[in-house]
Amino acid sequence: MTAKERIRTIIFGTDTPGGRAFDIILIICIVLSVLVAIIDSVAEVHTRFYLTIRCLDWFFTAIFTIEYILRVYSVIKRSKYIFSGYGIIDFLAILPSYLSVIIPGSYSSFVVFKLLRILRVFRILKLAAYIKEVNDFIIVFKDCARRIFIFILTVLIIVTILGTLMYTIESHQAGFTSIPKSIYWAIVTLTTVGYGDLTPNSAIGQGLAAIIMLLGYSLIVVPTGFVTVAISTHIQREKEQRQCKECLKHGHDSDALFCKFCGNNLSV
Numbered sequence: 001m002t003a004k005e006r007i008r009t010i011i012f013g014t015d016t017p018g019g020r021a022f023d024i025i026l027i028i029c030i031v032l033s034v035l036v037a038i039i040d041s042v043a044e045v046h047t048r049f050y051l052t053i054r055c056l057d058w059f060f061t062a063i064f065t066i067e068y069i070l071r072v073y074s075v076i077k078r079s080k081y082i083f084s085g086y087g088i089i090d091f092l093a094i095l096p097s098y099l100s101v102i103i104p105g106s107y108s109s110f111v112v113f114k115l116l117r118i119l120r121v122f123r124i125l126k127l128a129a130y131i132k133e134v135n136d137f138i139i140v141f142k143d144c145a146r147r148i149f150i151f152i153l154t155v156l157i158i159v160t161i162l163g164t165l166m167y168t169i170e171s172h173q174a175g176f177t178s179i180p181k182s183i184y185w186a187i188v189t190l191t192t193v194g195y196g197d198l199t200p201n202s203a204i205g206q207g208l209a210a211i212i213m214l215l216g217y218s219l220i221v222v223p224t225g226f227v228t229v230a231i232s233t234h235i236q237r238e239k240e241q242r243q244c245k246e247c248l249k250h251g252h253d254s255d256a257l258f259c260k261f262c263g264n265n266l267s268v
Contacts, residue, residue, distance in 0.1 A: 008074035011067070026067065030117045033060035037114040061097040064117070068094060086120070093117040144230040151222055159186040162212055166205060174201045190216040 001009075010018040033056075039045050040053050068090050075081045082091075093116050141148075163183030170176040175198045176185065185198040189212045200206050246264035256266055 004074050007070055008076075011071055011074060027121060029060055029063055030120055033057070033064075034115060034118050036060070057097060061094055064090070064094045089116050089119050093120065140227065140230045143233065144226040147226045148223055151226070155190070155219065158215075159183055159190055162186045162190075162208065166200065166208060169202060169208065170200050170205045171202075174199070174205070176200075186212060189213060190219070192216045 009016060010022050012019075036053060036056050040057075046053070071081060071087075071090065072078055081087045093114065096114055160183055163186035164179050166186065167176050167179050167182035170182075176182045181198070188195055188198075189209055192213060200209050244259035244262065244264050244266060247259060247262040249259070249261045258264065259266055
């Protein structure tokens with residue numbers, strides 16, 4: 001086995017002691033690097049431990065850079081890895097540190113890319129096994145996307161009308177100084193968030209606010225119904241599409257191994 005093959009086995013394989021040790025070390029480095037980036041956002045910690053945090057940041061960046069280079073070197077199809085989702089995440093995870101050198105003062109602007117490192121845990125822990133569920137969710141969302149769009153458009157029309165109405169009813173002293181600000185209040189009230197920064201003072205305004213709150217609870221169930229129906233339809237469609245090659249009957253569960261009618265092996 002060549003050195004390149006050994007590196008590929010360790011980095012991309014998990015069945016060997018070296019591969020398992022590599023994954024464990026990489027998980028520790030990913031978690032620690034994300035914690036460093038989060039802690040660095042605290043002003044007191046940033047000021048007091050600036051040098052230590054920068055040293056740790058460059059330490060983890062160096063590790064991930066070496067790992068990225070080794071992945072590109074050892075992978076069979078380099079372009080496929082580089083432009084894959086994981087390859088792009090791996091590259092973006094090390095990019096901010098180098099950009100902060102080229103563009104002074106830009107470190108805080110690119111810190112969000114450092115948090116992408118946590119996504120790499122999905123690959124190491126082999127959470128990609130749930131990719132089918134993700135694809136099912138995407139299919140379901142596409143099926144009900146048009147209904148959701150109409151629903152959101154309807155909600156926008158409602159909050160625009162109610163916000164404008166509240167702007168007309170309430171005085172500027174209550175904080176409703178413009179229609180956009182009143183629409184913002186209507187959105188906050190309709191979604192039952194209730195920040196409390198804007199509150200109507202008049203009896204009519206309070207009555208309208210109560211109606212909007214009750215309307216908000218009613219609207220919550222609408223998109224849930226869309227998604228529920230779409231999921232049920234997708235599951236039923238999967239059952240109908242799975243056919244036994246022996247008896248040619250449909251209606252098998254997606255995880256079924258044998259035909260429930262004739263006992264034929266469905267995986268063949």
